[in-house]
Amino acid sequence: xxxxxxxxxxxxxxxxxxxxxxxxxxxxxxxxxxxxxxxxxxxxxxxxxxxxxxxxxxxxxxxxxxxxxxxxxxxxxxxxxxxxxxxxxxxxxxxxxxxxxxxxxxxxxxxxxxxxxxxxxxxxxxxxxxxxxxxxxxxxxxxxxxxxxxxxxxxxxxxxxxxxxxxxxxxxxxxxxxxxxxxx
Amino acid sequence: xxxxxxxxxxxxxxxxxxxxxxxxxxxxxxxxxxxxxxxxxxxxxxxxxxxxxxxxxxxxxxxxxxxxxxxxxxxxxxxxxxxxxxxxxxxxxxxxxxxxxxxxxxxxxxxxxxxxxxxxxxxxxxxxxxxxxxxxxxxxxxxxxxxxxxxxxxxxxxxxxxxxxxxxxxxxxxxxxxxxxxxx
Numbered sequence: 001x002x003x004x005x006x007x008x009x010x011x012x013x014x015x016x017x018x019x020x021x022x023x024x025x026x027x028x029x030x031x032x033x034x035x036x037x038x039x040x041x042x043x044x045x046x047x048x049x050x051x052x053x054x055x056x057x058x059x060x061x062x063x064x065x066x067x068x069x070x071x072x073x074x075x076x077x078x079x080x081x082x083x084x085x086x087x088x089x090x091x092x093x094x095x096x097x098x099x100x101x102x103x104x105x106x107x108x109x110x111x112x113x114x115x116x117x118x119x120x121x122x123x124x125x126x127x128x129x130x131x132x133x134x135x136x137x138x139x140x141x142x143x144x145x146x147x148x149x150x151x152x153x154x155x156x157x158x159x160x161x162x163x164x165x166x167x168x169x170x171x172x173x174x175x176x177x178x179x180x181x182x183x184x
Numbered sequence: 185x186x187x188x189x190x191x192x193x194x195x196x197x198x199x200x201x202x203x204x205x206x207x208x209x210x211x212x213x214x215x216x217x218x219x220x221x222x223x224x225x226x227x228x229x230x231x232x233x234x235x236x237x238x239x240x241x242x243x244x245x246x247x248x249x250x251x252x253x254x255x256x257x258x259x260x261x262x263x264x265x266x267x268x269x270x271x272x273x274x275x276x277x278x279x280x281x282x283x284x285x286x287x288x289x290x291x292x293x294x295x296x297x298x299x300x301x302x303x304x305x306x307x308x309x310x311x312x313x314x315x316x317x318x319x320x321x322x323x324x325x326x327x328x329x330x331x332x333x334x335x336x337x338x339x340x341x342x343x344x345x346x347x348x349x350x351x352x353x354x355x356x357x358x359x360x361x362x363x364x365x366x367x368x
Contacts, residue, residue, distance in 0.1 A: 074341035105342045108292040157258035158289045
């Protein structure tokens with residue numbers, strides 16, 4: 001069966017459940033793929049080039065920037081991170097759905113570099129529930145949690161900039177909702 | 185003398201000196217104006233409608249959203265904030281330069297609603313100097329400062345998304361640099 005390939009950007013505040021939603025989509029849908037990022041940071045043990053990341057030199061990365069070969073990129077703590085355009089385009093041409101799970105600030109860039117992308121913003125049911133979820137992880141200090149909540153408020157303030165808003169209240173419903181937006 | 189009107193977006197991290205640069209531009213250049221925001225929050229004492237803000241009801245604001253009459257907007261802590269398009273367009277038609285000083289997340293929206301805007305990102309000379317400046321204000325707790333610094337790092341990571349990057353090292357140079365970008 002032939003199907004139309006497409007690029008889907010999934011974004012939203014930290015702790016909202018983006019990762020869980022994306023993992024579920026990938027495991028249930030063999031035609032959905034996660035895009036692979038490029039980075040100039042050193043590979044960690046057990047990370048494989050071309051699977052976990054494309055590991056590039058700064059010179060290679062900067063050449064990709066200059067040639068507009070990235071869907072989005074950022075320089076964070078001295079290292080470049082970004083999404084190479086070519087592999088994504090190839091998968092889309094093969095009728096695959098490619099998912100890009102990124103930060104809100106990065107997601108804006110995709111609007112320009114790939115205007116036909118479907119851009120989905122995942123929202124928490126409320127700030128109180130987001131706070132509970134972040135605390136429930138048990139991995140972050142109170143300070144880090146407060147930090148994430150402040151950032152989340154600012155990100156939620158502009159969630160309307162995206163094509164779709166999906167509330168992650170009941171996980172199964174949110175996944176079904178995202179699948180629905182992807183198929184449209 | 186006839187001159188070309190234009191919209192200039194000035195953004196950058198908290199504490200970088202956007203406000204100081206904008207104030208200086210306004211006082212030195214009688215043809216440069218600051219855009220006036222609309223909000224649904226209640227006016228504070230001494231705030232004047234049409235000067236400090238356009239004070240609107242939620243219904244009025246939502247009508248502007250639906251009619252795409254805003255250059256950018258956000259809903260923050262239950263109140264709407266945004267920039268009405270019409271007054272800005274009128275000033276530009278009169279050959280005026282209109283400045284919009286906004287948050288990084290909001291600045292992205294202007295790229296879509298007003299593609300010909302000149303978008304300038306103000307950078308600190310370094311994260312250390314930004315930290316010193318935030319501490320020097322003496323208004324924020326350590327927690328708030330840490331929060332702002334974390335946010336600043338993420339914003340700086342995507343500063344390349346803007347048309348120009350101006351480093352606010354020596355204030356006079358930064359102002360001259362911004363004036364230069366505006367005139368181009």
